[in-house]
Amino acid sequence: MRLVAWLVALALAAPAGSQEAAVRIAWWTDVGFPTPFSFSTVGPGGVVRLTLLYDSLLWKDDRGLIPWLAESWRTSSDGTRYVFRLRRQVVWHDGRPLTARDVRFSFAYFRRHPFRWVDLSVVRAVEVQDRETVVVELARPFAPFLENVAGVVPVIPEHVWGGVEAPERRQSLEVAVGSGPYRLVEYRPELGFYRFVAFAGYFRGRPVVREIQYVVVPPARQVLAVQTGEVDLAMTTAPEVVDLFRGHPYLRVLATEPLSVGRLVFNLEHPLGGRKLFRQALAHAVDVPDVANWVTRGSGIPGNPGVVRPGDPWYTPRVRRYAFDPVQARRLLRSLGYEDRDGDGFLEGPDGTRLVVEVVTSAARETEPLLRSLLRVGVDARARVVDPPTRAQLAAEGRFLVLYTTHVGAGGDPDYLRTWFSGEEANAFAAGTVLRTPEFQRWARLQAEAVDPAQRRRAVYQLQRVLSEELPTLVLFYRPFYWVYDSRKLRLWNTRGGLLNGIPLVENKLLFLPGTR
Amino acid sequence: MRAMWGTAATRGLLLGVGVLVANFAVPRLLPGTPLTAPELAPLPSGARQRIQAEYLLDRPWTEQFAHYLRSLARGDLGRSLVSFRPVTQVVGERVPWTVLLVLTSWTGAVVLGALLGTLSAVTERGFRRRLWLSALVFVGSLPEFLVASLLILTFSVWLPLLPASGAPHPPYTWAQVARHVFLPVVTLVVSATPTFALLSRDLVGAVLREPFLLAVRAKGACSWGVLRHAWRCVLPTFLTLAGLRLAGLVTGAAAVERVFGYPGMGSLLFDAVLQRDYPVIQGVFLLGSLLVLTASTLLEGVARWLDPRVR
Numbered sequence: 142m143r144l145v146a147w148l149v150a151l152a153l154a155a156p157a158g159s160q161e162a163a164v165r166i167a168w169w170t171d172v173g174f175p176t177p178f179s180f181s182t183v184g185p186g187g188v189v190r191l192t193l194l195y196d197s198l199l200w201k202d203d204r205g206l207i208p209w210l211a212e213s214w215r216t217s218s219d220g221t222r223y224v225f226r227l228r229r230q231v232v233w234h235d236g237r238p239l240t241a242r243d244v245r246f247s248f249a250y251f252r253r254h255p256f257r258w259v260d261l262s263v264v265r266a267v268e269v270q271d272r273e274t275v276v277v278e279l280a281r282p283f284a285p286f287l288e289n290v291a292g293v294v295p296v297i298p299e300h301v302w303g304g305v306e307a308p309e310r311r312q313s314l315e316v317a318v319g320s321g322p323y324r325l326v327e328y329r330p331e332l333g334f335y336r337f338v339a340f341a342g343y344f345r346g347r348p349v350v351r352e353i354q355y356v357v358v359p360p361a362r363q364v365l366a367v368q369t370g371e372v373d374l375a376m377t378t379a380p381e382v383v384d385l386f387r388g389h390p391y392l393r394v395l396a397t398e399p400l401s402v403g404r405l406v407f408n409l410e411h412p413l414g415g416r417k418l419f420r421q422a423l424a425h426a427v428d429v430p431d432v433a434n435w436v437t438r439g440s441g442i443p444g445n446p447g448v449v450r451p452g453d454p455w456y457t458p459r460v461r462r463y464a465f466d467p468v469q470a471r472r473l474l475r476s477l478g479y480e481d482r483d484g485d486g487f488l489e490g491p492d493g494t495r496l497v498v499e500v501v502t503s504a505a506r507e508t509e510p511l512l513r514s515l516l517r518v519g520v521d522a523r524a525r526v527v528d529p530p531t532r533a534q535l536a537a538e539g540r541f542l543v544l545y546t547t548h549v550g551a552g553g554d555p556d557y558l559r560t561w562f563s564g565e566e567a568n569a570f571a572a573g574t575v576l577r578t579p580e581f582q583r584w585a586r587l588q589a590e591a592v593d594p595a596q597r598r599r600a601v602y603q604l605q606r607v608l609s610e611e612l613p614t615l616v617l618f619y620r621p622f623y624w625v626y627d628s629r630k631l632r633l634w635n636t637r638g639g640l641l642n643g644i645p646l647v648e649n650k651l652l653f654l655p656g657t658r
Numbered sequence: 659m660r661a662m663w664g665t666a667a668t669r670g671l672l673l674g675v676g677v678l679v680a681n682f683a684v685p686r687l688l689p690g691t692p693l694t695a696p697e698l699a700p701l702p703s704g705a706r707q708r709i710q711a712e713y714l715l716d717r718p719w720t721e722q723f724a725h726y727l728r729s730l731a732r733g734d735l736g737r738s739l740v741s742f743r744p745v746t747q748v749v750g751e752r753v754p755w756t757v758l759l760v761l762t763s764w765t766g767a768v769v770l771g772a773l774l775g776t777l778s779a780v781t782e783r784g785f786r787r788r789l790w791l792s793a794l795v796f797v798g799s800l801p802e803f804l805v806a807s808l809l810i811l812t813f814s815v816w817l818p819l820l821p822a823s824g825a826p827h828p829p830y831t832w833a834q835v836a837r838h839v840f841l842p843v844v845t846l847v848v849s850a851t852p853t854f855a856l857l858s859r860d861l862v863g864a865v866l867r868e869p870f871l872l873a874v875r876a877k878g879a880c881s882w883g884v885l886r887h888a889w890r891c892v893l894p895t896f897l898t899l900a901g902l903r904l905a906g907l908v909t910g911a912a913a914v915e916r917v918f919g920y921p922g923m924g925s926l927l928f929d930a931v932l933q934r935d936y937p938v939i940q941g942v943f944l945l946g947s948l949l950v951l952t953a954s955t956l957l958e959g960v961a962r963w964l965d966p967r968v969r
Binding site: 165170181329369371529 | 689690691694695696697699701704705737740741742743748751752755810814815818821822823825826827828917918919921926929931932933
């Protein structure tokens with residue numbers, strides 16, 4: 142019966158209306174209902190879509206942090222107290238005013254019902270001073286607070302969520318109330334289709350793009366979809382699109398900052414992976430520029446043992462380097478007892494067992510040059526190709542020696558140098574084993590809690606030095622994303638350090654607002 | 659007749675029990691758990707414990723299975739671990755798309771296969787017949803994703819006539835749905851037709867050699883008349899065997915849905931497996947199995963009804 146009703150509904154569906162002033166954006170999957178409790182955290186698509194619907198205290202443009210819901214703020218000298226002065230004219234989509242109470246409610250509510258994109262445990266209390274002033278008190282100084290918390294956490298309405306005990310189950314248009322530039326008017330999960338309509342009462346003025354639609358297009362055909370006019374904006378990692386659209390009358394390509402990273406994660410709890418000399422030997426054995434060139438087809442930057450990307454404002458060149466040197470790699474492995482004892486070209490341990498390095502990966506092609514490099518020094522390197530959840534499972538249980546992962550987030554505030562190696566990373570693809578050396582712990586804590594910017598910079602530099610020495614990970618490359626877009630409808634630019642916390646996506650809400658298009 | 663339907667119902671019931679057990683066990687045999695999958699892995703420990711308790715993920719399999727059966731008896735398939743929406747809703751949204759794809763493809767492949775098979779059966783032995791056979795075997799051995807890619811290259815890239823993605827963007831019309839579903843349907847028809855063609859060729863070929871058709875010919879019936887008699891004879895067997903192929907077509911549809919980004923149950927299952935979303939995997943298996951079982955049972959019934967020896 143339901144099927145018949147559906148087929149009848151299909152037949153009677155209204156013809157496609159005018160799409161004028163609508164921008165259609167391609168993504169490859171549904172990213173969940175856009176509330177802070179039910180959006181998908183696999184990939185950054187979900188959290189970025191939230192930013193059209195909700196606002197945060199601060200925001201970012203092409204030069205960095207800017208005031209947003211908070212028109213000004215000040216920090217206490219010890220870095221544990223932030224006073225935000227809110228704008229007056231901000232209203233929710235249902236017309237009610239947004240006040241300091243809503244900000245307090247948001248942080249309190251996220252304590253019970255976590256906003257999964259960032260860890261908010263550092264927030265001790267939030268107080269309302271008056272209708273427009275809110276004070277956030279931290280449990281300890283936290284240098285990334287402004288960029289990674291105030292600039293990311295969505296403020297939600299108390300009158301909608303107050304008293305709701307299972308917010309992840311509330312998924313109707315009535316609860317998708319934010320203060321952002323767009324209202325959600327349609328969501329079709331089976332099609333991954335979202336329709337956002339400009340909010341006339343937005344405090345920065347009614348957005349100039351009247352409607353934004355997200356549609357699902359398989360990754361391999363996103364560029365084709367822009368070419369055929371099916372969508373106006375799509376993403377690819379293929380650098381060939383730059384040449385493909387050079388001189389095109391209206392299709393343009395924007396390369397983001399190279400915030401996507403590919404790297405090897407070593408299991409520090411493994412008898413072999415836990416040995417620094419082994420990790421350093423592998424760093425010498427891998428021809429990093431060759432791997433970077435192969436995987437990114439010439440568009441990437443070879444990895445830096447200090448983890449931070451060359452060109453990033455936080456980068457320091459004063460880290461330990463590992464030139465591609467098979468002889469040095471063999472020498473280090475020999476010091477661990479591995480040498481070719483039977484002349485078969487492979488290294489064996491003291492008991493005659495061959496040295497086998499299994500690289501857990503979900504991208505077999507990308508690990509090919511890596512395996513070739515290792516084979517050249519006599520390491521019997523093999524790829525173990527598994528799906529992402531199995532990889533996450535093996536990582537969580539420590540059942541691996543070396544793991545290959547790619548993910549975004551290598552930009553923005555450098556606190557990722559701490560979270561990736563301390564077990565506090567929210568992104569499942571960026572989480573690795575915990576580096577427990579006192580020196581790492583010390584600099585990681587210092588950079589996170591430093592109040593003085595110069596002191597923090599020194600700590601971040603020291604942290605990079607320690608990471609290059611200890612090598613809990615070997616970064617292979619940083620690559621950009623390429624956004625192909627219809628320049629008649631959009632003019633793109635890059636958000637400094639990526640959207641939110643290092644996300645190389647381009648749908649910054651500023652693009653759609655008057656005066657900033 | 660009653661006994662016939664009774665046998666079919668008993669067999670369906672036994673199959674149903676098997677399906678239930680398999681539905682429950684298969685997701686849990688996959689490596690990993692929902693809590694280590696990318697969607698839930700980043701959750702704080704408190705939230706993880708809440709989910710673990712709510713979905714009984716920390717309880718023995720026997721307890722989980724008992725809970726699954728109790729919920730099922732109430733018609734409750736649970737909630738997705740990823741989207742937190744009821745499974746009936748999540749899967750229900752996809753069913754019409756898969757039914758549309760599979761039934762259209764199956765019907766197209768059955769009709770086309772019957773025609774080609776009959777044509778092959780009446781073709782004289784020799785080079786042309788061998789060519790027919792080789793062509794059918796070749797096309798039938800092509801994997802669905804390859805057929806899909808070739809069709810996309812031809813009809814979406816070189817001759818941009820049809821959309822490359824299977825999902826129309828709302829608001830859409832019936833004609834737009836047809837345009838989007840066309841290439842996925844053709845992919846499945848191309849993949850499934852050779853099986854039906856070879857089947858009908860063998861069945862019709864064998865019947866054409868039967869003495870009773872010699873009698874028909876002797877009575878002066880034209881070629882069409884002879885074939886009509888032949889098909890009357892082979893139709894029950896053909897439909898029964900074609901019904902069995904329905905399950906294979908559903909499996910093939912899953913791959914095709916993935917290639918075209920088509921919003922059917924196959925795409926949903928793929929995503930659910932990646933996230934180890936047990937309730938959704940169970941729901942897709944259950945509804946998919948029920949759909950195939952229902953269709954096969956109905957076809958078998960129709961085939962028996964058509965067969966005068968059983969009727």
